[in-house]
Amino acid sequence: MEFYTYTLPNGIRGIHRQVKGSVAHCALVIDAGSRDEHPDEYGLAHFTEHAFFKGTRRRRAWQVNCRLENLGGELNAFTTKEDTTIHATKLRGDFAKAAELIADIAFRSTFPERELEREKEVIADEINTYKDSPADMIYDTFEDLLFAGSELGHNILGRKAALARYDGDAIRAFTARTHTTDRMVFSSIGNIAPRTAEAVARRYFAAEEASQRGFRRAAPAYTAPFAKEVARHTHQTHCIIGNRACAIGDEDRLPLALVTNILGGPSANSLLNTVIREKHGLSYNIEASYTPYTDTGIVAIYFSSDHDNAGRCIALIEEQLYRLRTEPLTARRLSMAKKQFIAQLAISSESNESYMLGAGKSLLLHDDVDTMEQVYAKIREISAEQLTEVAGKVFTNMSRLVYK
Template sequence: MSVRIETDTVTYQKTVLPCGLRVVTETIPSVRSVAVGLWVDVGSRDEAEEEAGITHFIEHMVFKGTERRRTHQIAQRIEYVGGYLNAFTTKEHTCYYVRVLDEYLDRALDTLIDLAFRPRFPEREIEKEKEVILEEMKMYEDTPDEYIFDLFEELVYAGHPLGRPIVGREETVRSFTRAMLLDFMARHYTPDRMVLAAAGRLRHERVVALTERLLRGVAPRPTNNRQRQPVPAYRPGERIERRSVQQAHLVLGGRGYDLHHPRRAALTVLNTLLGGGMSSRLNQNIRERYGYCYNIYSFVNLHADVGDWGVYMGTDPRRVARAEQLIRRELERLVQEPVGRRVLTHAKNQVKGTLMLGQENMSSRMMRLGRQELYFGRYYSLDEALQEADRVTAEEVQAVARELFAEQPYSKVVLLPE
């Protein structure tokens, strides 16, 4: 199967290889670099209880040597030509990515496919990496403005894998064996659940030909009919912890929309209005007017079948109650009062500007390509995204505020100094 879409400046193409892997590209002739990502449709929410953290652990371990290269050779292969190689794991997918000059495209593809299809998982490296991951856990716990989000998700998705930290738990990480890693990869790293996304100065036909050559011998596997665990009904909760911190940290929020929700664009505009920058209502009314905080913002997380929203703030412990009152007042204001036309226009311009500026970076374009294919199985052009934002009305924004802020109780997490 092959798809081609052309605009004035970009050519998008998609090809499904015989083994089932999808190749999606954006050709941008005006640049001299390419960003390539190998996406795997598996994240921490796909783990069994005893596997918590294994997706993230595998993402680390593939860099510890493949059938063709040792650890230092993997990094050197990209860095010695001025490129950048990294990876990340989310709740729903894993991505290995490279950015290089366009003349090294074949090297980038070769490296990524080697990592995902031919890791060795040396026993000695597995034991060493366990200690690395445990140190990573401690790092997060020592960073309250990150750790608090793990506690918040644990409340919002109580009893579900989405509520677990991506890095897992100490007892599960210590239990991982080479056989467990290989078994998990065999179940989830199948070509039909992979997307190769590339953006920059490239020819789609060459990317396809190189990828096919590198995957020679990889046979298609039966479609993996994965059934993700359904998310239970939302039950609000509250958690207050005392830790060795100087500031109090607060997150207030609840369940939101999924990625396919028809009001997704209106939620993005609402989030921008509420806490999406220095001109947002939270920043202007709580930081600038009262001086209660240095950092305050709102956030939205959109997953395939569910989502969440919230407000984060760090403040003096004596001001937590008053600050929470002020946040709730801003939320109530959005429920009760329609947004003015000029304010709405400014918020939509901010959303559109962020979208357009992001497209000037090849890595951002590649990330957008990969996510679109994984979640929607299709290409959303920049014009389509801009039009979606333009269509948002004040009535839609208020309707979203009522659904999320007024029709469900909030969950709350507070970290206080010991």
């Protein structure tokens, strides 16, 4: 059995995979992100993630940060639009120490005001760095337009003016509402017996009082396609062409992921890289990505180029999109694309940490996890007609944002 799953009395679910090796990984995946902020809380989910490291009832900030690092391990966290994850990497023998530390900061953080004020300066610097990167900022601006009126739209970091207002009480109110035990998964991977992994989780997580989510996320309302230019006075033109796409549970998710990979995935032989970079030399950086959310998703094609080349790039992109919508792949081309995609997934799964995080998120959202072989089998079953059909749904009436 590839995965071992369990549920604690308070509703926290667990998933473990035993593999050979001296290194182990574990994470607490919480189904709460920037999407769950109220309009007067923008940036609070990300601030909360930082605040977890500022001290607990039993540890000061420096003790939190040194607990695993002194043992050669790592402790970190990240926030997305739909989840917050606290994760650790350590030697197998320190697995229990890592689980205890994650539980301590997730449930017993004190959010001392002096530490929070200092951390606000760190996040303000992070916001400034983000503003200096148009290649990053354009994605958030595009999503804000694509999901206008939805909590999916605003960026994760928030604004410095709002950040200045937040305190420990704001964090406690936010976590009480969103960090509920029924929406948490403790995920782990390493050379640890499944029953041992469960016993460690029970020791450190089961004592937390059970809590349940008291709200439901609202699906984003329809927004009309748009084409917008924003004057940023950058050295290059930055552009995103994109659209709403399949949700994470949609049956078209894998076909869309495959056709997006064919269009502009990480390989040098993607259609966009071959045509725009290699054949015409118009852009150094061009890519296509697909990000699924629980009830929607986004496909985005990004490129940067000299100002004079931007129009030509857009025209060439539109040509490739038209071909994918109207011309089914040959059997040989489809077979090659599937093999490439499966190999990319297999190589990615060699990272135990990435595999552990993906399994935790899958259990959180679906209460189930496909093995890699099951995923590969589904990819092998995809037909050329399915790819043309999903391209026709998603790669039509696309929106465009340009920074100049």
